[in-house]
Amino acid sequence: MLMDFDLEAPGLLHFQPFQPKSGDKRPAGFSEYIALCLEQGPPSELNAFIHECCGKETDQxxxxxxPAGRDREPGYLAFLNTTTWADFYNQQDGYKILENLRGHIIAEYEPDYVFIDARTGLSEVGGIATHQLADIVVLVFNLNEQNLVGAKRVFDSICSHAPLKPELILVASPIPVMPVDKATPFGKKMQRIKRDFNKAYNAKKPVVIPYHPLLAYEDRLLVDDGDLFSSDAPYRRLTELIQKVAQVDEAPYLQQLITPLQKSDWKQVIDIAQKGVIKHPTSLNLLNHLSRAYFFSGDYEKALMFINQTLLNAKATDNVIKARLLMLKGSCLEQLEKTSEQIAAYDEVIQCFGQANEVDILEQVAKALFNKGFALGKMQQLEAEIAVYDELVQRFGQAQEIVLLEPVAKALINKGAVLGKMQQPEAEIAVYSKLLQHFGQAHEIELLERVAKALINKGVVLEQMQQPEAAIAVYDELLQRFGQAHEIAILEQVAKALYNKGVVLGQMQQLGAALAVYDELLQRFSQAHEIAILEPIAKALYNKGVVLGQMQQPEAAITVYDELLQRFGQAHEIAILESVAKTLYNKGVTLTQIQQPEAASAVYNDLIKRFSTTNDPMLQQYACLGLNSIGFALLIEAKKHANSQQRLSLFEQSLEHFEQALHSAAIDDQATILGNQAYALFLLHRKDECRAVLQAALKQGGQALYDEEKADSQLNELPEDTEFRALLDEVWQSLSAQQDFT
Structure with a gap:
């Protein structure tokens, strides 16, 4: 099978034997496949994108x-211009899409070999071919300085970053016929290749393909011209070399790992890798996969065992692998809550590789410093955490590489958060301002995400410092800078900024302005599906309902609450369910206020049914408030009944609801529920129990609860309410004599 990944200058279809047997002159290919995957998901069949070739009659x-795709059509150029391969990988599951393609090709066609034509390993699409998909990379280059330097860069990138560590075959082409002695220019270049590409399979003897003048005039396959100056000989040598390399012992196991790795089937990865390690106990690739499979399957002890075994088998030159494995070791120890050993693993990375020159290794050093700081924070060693972040910023703050600058930006964000924990808001704001100054003009999404986060955090701190106008100014700055962004990570901060701005305006009693901001958020993200954005949308809907209630528009508030419930009622994420629970409770309160008690009770019962058995404390809290509200409604309704038996029955029911509510009530809600319980006990003539509960309620609730209880006793007043108020005064005066209530 042939795959043309040279999207900017596709050429395979220029060779007649490779043209589709169907005669299709504009066959769809890789670009159309990717576009379909992004729009609808992977297709069930590949025959629209993979075509049988004409070949020759003598072919077996x-x-x-x-092919690359329909490169002469406008849609093809539009695809090239609009597709950002970094976003394809980072935000659109690009890795999974390509691994699915690999597995689909194997399952549907069972090819012996798949040859991928890619222009260069450092182009975006070329990187896909050389770093993700390839088992063997044939690196073709000329012997001039430009070619050798470029090839070395590609070679180093593959050695450092390609997850399956493909074997590399070197091909020098086209090379003019010339003397090949060591002292000749050719001989000197071969010695340089042997030195600089020493990890390649054939570094000692690269395949040399001579220049052939016919290729300057036409596209032709020289293997078809074997009688023409023996032009096919070097290609046949290359073919034999590829066949030989393909039989490397660990290769079958690595091939078998592709599909389970794609599916994150860690059990199967472990089974296959273990079989391979039995036969090849020093295979770094198999040991590395085994270590990571055990980590992702949650068996951190075994992951540590194989990490250590891999480190023992790593060569002195395998520094990138060793640094990454030590980072994985730190992650294992974090999961095992062995924080001191975790920090020791990061210290080993910093000490062993801190003076390295290779960016791939320094990236691990920067990550180790960041992770060490975070681990120290978990141990509440906040000063030490800040010191490590400062070291990271000092070491790499002036770096040029994004993989080094990203940990610097993250460290500044975390340093600010730590200073906030230490009650140093001015210092926290100063850190965020430093980040904004340092990275404010950046263009890389990884840094812009931190800039947006710093603006959000700065706004929140200003809110806490009672500087609402300054907070709004910061949120407006964020909206101005990033309002037209497309990246989800930044749009999340835009949504948060709009939500926070609405909250601040509401606190400033600028209710109309707050509503306008919430509406802007809801309109701007009406088609969003990402959980990070849906959360502020749900919160904005809830707050919009609250603001409408404050503006004496209860029906409009209920309409907004219903919109939230319809949109998010079936959600599973806790952060969104909290807005659902709050909305149900407030809807019930609003219905009660507009004299619709039966509808309110139905809403409260829905709230209780949904969340009374959950393990989340916030959701439980609102279920308890629902129980309390139903209990209170039953109590007030009972006071209307002339029939004493019916009245007592309803009092009993209300008491049951209060008692259920107290089982999981939040501390802040207990006083109110206890006060209601005490009142129900009194109305049931259980006055001794009432006194004890009332005393506990007033101890917690103080003056506010005393006023609430007095007001409640005046609703649908009964003759015995006078006696209850006397008891309330007696208990309150007794407690007031013992301590001061405010």
């Missing part, structure tokens, strides 16, 4: 081709 077997 079949050849298929996935």
């Amino acid at each position: 077997g079949k050849t298929w081709i996935m």
Whole structure:
């Protein structure tokens, strides 16, 4: 099978044997496949994108081709211009899409070999071919300085970053016929290749393909011209070398790992890798996969065992692998809550590789410093945490590489948060301002995300410092800078800024302005599906309902609450369910206020049914408030009844609701519920129990609860309410004599 990944200058279809057997002159290919995956998901069949080739009559077997795509059509150029491969990987599950393609090709066509034509390993699409998909990379280059430097850069990138560590075959082409002695220019170049590309499979003897003048005039396959100056000989040598490399012992196991790795089937990864390690106990690739599979399957002890085994087998030159494994070791120890050992693993990375020059290794050093700081924070060693973040900023703050600058930005964000914990808001704001000054003009999404986060955090701190106008100014700055962004990570901060701005305006009693901001948020993100954005949307809907209630528009508030419940009622995320629970409770309160007690009780019962058995404390709290509200409604309704038996029955029911509510009530709600329980006990003539409960309620609730209880006793007043108020005064005066209530 042939795959043309040279999207900017596709060429495989120029060779007649590779053209589709169907005669299709504009066959769809890789670009159309990716576009379909992004729009609808992977197709069930590949025959629209992979085509059987014409071949030759003498061919044995079949050849298929996935061309670059319909490169002469406007849609193809639009695809190239609009597709950002970094976003494809980071935000659109690009890795999974390509691994699915790999697995689909294997399952549907069972090819012996798949050849991918990619321009260069450091282009975005070329990187996909060389770093993710390839088992073997054939690196073709000329012997001039430009080619050798570029090839070395690609070679180093593959050695450092490609997850499956493909074997590399070196091909020098096209090379003019010339003397090949060591003292000649050719011989000197070969010695340089042997030195600089020493990890390549054939570094000692690269394949050399001579220049052939025919190729300057036409596209032709020289393997078809074997009688023409023996032009096919070097290609056949390359073919034999590829066949030989493909039989490397660990390769079958690595091939078998592709599909389970794609599916995150860690049990199968472990089974396959273990079989391979039995036969090849020093294989770094298999040991590395085994270590990571045990980590992702949650068996951190075994992951540590194989990490240590891999480190023992790593060569002195395998510094990138060793640094990454030590980072994985730190992650294992974090999961095992062995924080001191975790920090020791990060210290080993810092000490062993802190003076390295390779960016791939320094990236691990920067990550180790960041993770060490975070671990110290979990141990409540906040001063030490800040010191580590400062070291990270000092070491790498002036770096040029994004992989080093991103940990610097993250460290500044965390340092600010730690200063907030230490009640140093001015210092916290100063850190965020430093980040904004340092990275405010950046263009990389990884840094812009931190800039947006710093603006959000700065606004929140200003709110806490009672500087609402300054907080709004910061949120407006964020909206101005990032309001037109497309990246989810930044749009999340935009949504938060709008929500926070609405909250501040509400606190300033600028209710109309607050509503306008909430509406802007809801309109701007009406089509959003990402949980990070849906959370502030749910909160904005809830707050909009609250503001409408404050503006004496209860029906409009209920309409907004219903919109929230319809949109998010079936959610599973706790952060969104909290807004659902609060909305149900407030809807019940609002219905009670507009004299619709039966509708209110139905809403409270829905709230209780949904959340009374949950393990989340916030959701339980609102279920308890629902129980309390139903109990109070029953109590007030009972006071209307002339029939004493019916009245007592309703009092009993209300008491049951109060008692259920107290089982899981939040501390802040207990006083009110206890006060209601005490009142129900009194109306049931259980006055001794009432006194004890009332005393506990007043101890917690103080003057506010005393006033609430007196007001409640005046609703649908009964003759015995006078006696209850006397008891309330007696208990309150007794407690007031013992201590001061405010």
